[in-house]
Amino acid sequence: ETGVTQTPRHLVMGMTNKKSLKCEQHLGHNAMYWYKQSAKKPLELMFVYSLEERVENNSVPSRFSPECPNSSHLFLHLHTLQPEDSALYLCASSQDWIAGGTDTQYFGPGTRLTVL
Amino acid sequence: AQTVTQSQPEMSVQEAETVTLSCTYDTSENNYYLFWYKQPPSRQMILVIRQEAYKQQNATENRFSVNFQKAAKSFSLKISDSQLGDTAMYFCAFMTLLDAGGTSYGKLTFGQGTILTVHP
Numbered sequence: 067e068t069g070v071t072q073t074p075r076h077l078v079m080g081m082t083n084k085k086s087l088k089c090e091q092h093l094g095h096n097a098m099y100w101y102k103q104s105a106k107k108p109l110e111l112m113f114v115y116s117l118e119e120r121v122e123n124n125s126v127p128s129r130f131s132p133e134c135p136n137s138s139h140l141f142l143h144l145h146t147l148q149p150e151d152s153a154l155y156l157c158a159s160s161q162d163w164i165a166g167g168t169d170t171q172y173f174g175p176g177t178r179l180t181v182l
Numbered sequence: 183a184q185t186v187t188q189s190q191p192e193m194s195v196q197e198a199e200t201v202t203l204s205c206t207y208d209t210s211e212n213n214y215y216l217f218w219y220k221q222p223p224s225r226q227m228i229l230v231i232r233q234e235a236y237k238q239q240n241a242t243e244n245r246f247s248v249n250f251q252k253a254a255k256s257f258s259l260k261i262s263d264s265q266l267g268d269t270a271m272y273f274c275a276f277m278t279l280l281d282a283g284g285t286s287y288g289k290l291t292f293g294q295g296t297i298l299t300v301h302p
Contacts, residue, residue, distance in 0.1 A: 108186075109290075111289065116282035116285050117282070119282075121282045164284070168232070169286060170288075171288060173227035175224070175225060
C-alpha cells in the first residue's frame with residue numbers, strides 16, 4: 067500500500083462503546099495528525115505527533131485518546147462518545163524540512179464515524 | 183490567529199473552460215505556506231498546489247495555477263481546461279511551521295471549502 071491508509075472506512079458505534087481508529091503512513095514521514103471534518107465546518111486539527119511525541123492537542127475532549135506507537139502508525143481511541151462527535155476523521159502525515167521534506171501534509175481517505 | 187475565507191460556497195463550469203476559485207486569509211505572520219486541496223466525493227483529500235509566501239512567482243501544476251497577492255492576502259486557484267474529474271470540494275489552507283524540539287510540523291488552517299461542479 068502507498069500513501070496514508072485508514073481503517074475502518076466506516077464505523078457505527080453506540081455512546082457506551084469503545085472503538086479505535088487506525089492510521090498508517092507508508093511515506094517515511096515523521097509527523098502525523100488527526101483532523102475532524104464535520105458538515106458545514108472547516109477541518110479542525112485535533113492532535114499532532116512529531117517523532118512519536120504529542121506536540122499539539124487542540125482542546126479535544128478526553129473521550130478522544132490518541133496513541134502513536136511508532137512513526138508509521140497513529141491511533142485514535144474512542145470511548146463514551148456523543149452524537150455530535152459523528153464526523154469524518156482524517157489522518158495526515160508530513161516530513162519536516164530539517165529531514166529533507168517540505169512539511170506538506172498528505173491525507174488518508176478518512177473514517178466516517180456515526181455515533182448513535 | 184489565522185483565518186481563511188472562501189467566499190464562494192459553490193461554483194460550476196463547463197468542461198474545457200476555465201474557472202477561478204477565490205481565497206483570502208488573515209495573518210500577522212510573515213513566513214507561511216498556502217495550499218489548495220481537493221476532496222472528491224470519494225473524500226480522499228488530495229494536494230493540488232502549494233505556494234511559499236517568500237516566493238513571488240506564482241505556483242503552477244499542469245492545469246492548475248495560483249494568483250498569489252501577498253499584500254492583499256489573496257490566493258486564488260485557476261483551473262484551465264476543466265475536466266469532469268475536477269468535480270470536488272476545494273479547500274484553501276494556510277500553514278505556519280511550528281518548532282517541535284529539533285523538528286518542525288505544520289499547523290494548517292482551512293477555509294470552508296468551495297464545491298466545484300464541472301458539467302459536460
